[in-house]
Amino acid sequence: MGHKVNPISMRLQTNKDWSSKWFASKNDYASFLKDDLTVRKLINQKLGSRASINRVEINRTPNLVTITISTAKAGVVIGRGGTGATELKDIFEKIYKTPTRVNIEEIKKPDLHAKLVAENVAHQLERRINFRRAIKSAAAAAMRAGALGIKVEVSGRLNGAEMSRREKEFAGSVPLHTLRANIDFAKVAAQTPAGLIGVKVWIYKGEVI
Secondary structure, eight states: OOOOOOHHHHTTTTTOOOSEEOOOOHHHHHHHHHHHHHHHHHHHHHTGGGGTEEEEEEEEETTEEEEEEEESOHHHHHOGGGHHHHHHHHHHHHHHSSOEEEEEEEOSOGGGOHHHHHHHHHHHHHTTOOHHHHHHHHHHHHHHHTOSEEEEEEEESGGGOSSOEEEEEEEEOOOTTOTTEEEEEEEEEEEETTEEEEEEEEEEEEEOO
């Protein structure tokens, strides 16, 4: 049997970084982790795919928590006159019980980020667009945006078929065994009338020396 390894966790020592950065004693570890999971779930529920959030980074110091939200639609997160960002900051401070800073980073090329591409494909599948058309257009858009390679995989009851199956779309090259390769990976589930359809995306952006 093949052993599948997450491309991001595999590269943590070389060109990737943790999405939560803090150090805790054994007594505090569980509560710190619970707070982080609560914050991530809350961001997902409050903003969801409407804001096209790619990554949430949480950085803790003894008297400050910094939360960085990478999004393709910064205006949706910030809100009118900054009310959205202020509201988020107040909610986070209640959870962490520590002064909190919220940074919002805007993504210029959403087609180069695996999570945003996977969410886009998932939304198309939920709107009953043909899966081949969805994955082909996603791959083409990523290559146009400057990716060196992309692999899109969908699995489940595609187009409402009786038997579940797996289909892939390749463009360029995706060297999964090269550790210095900068590969972005994400998986998202599409909720369709026939059941869940899993979407996985690998995007190769070049080598990090």
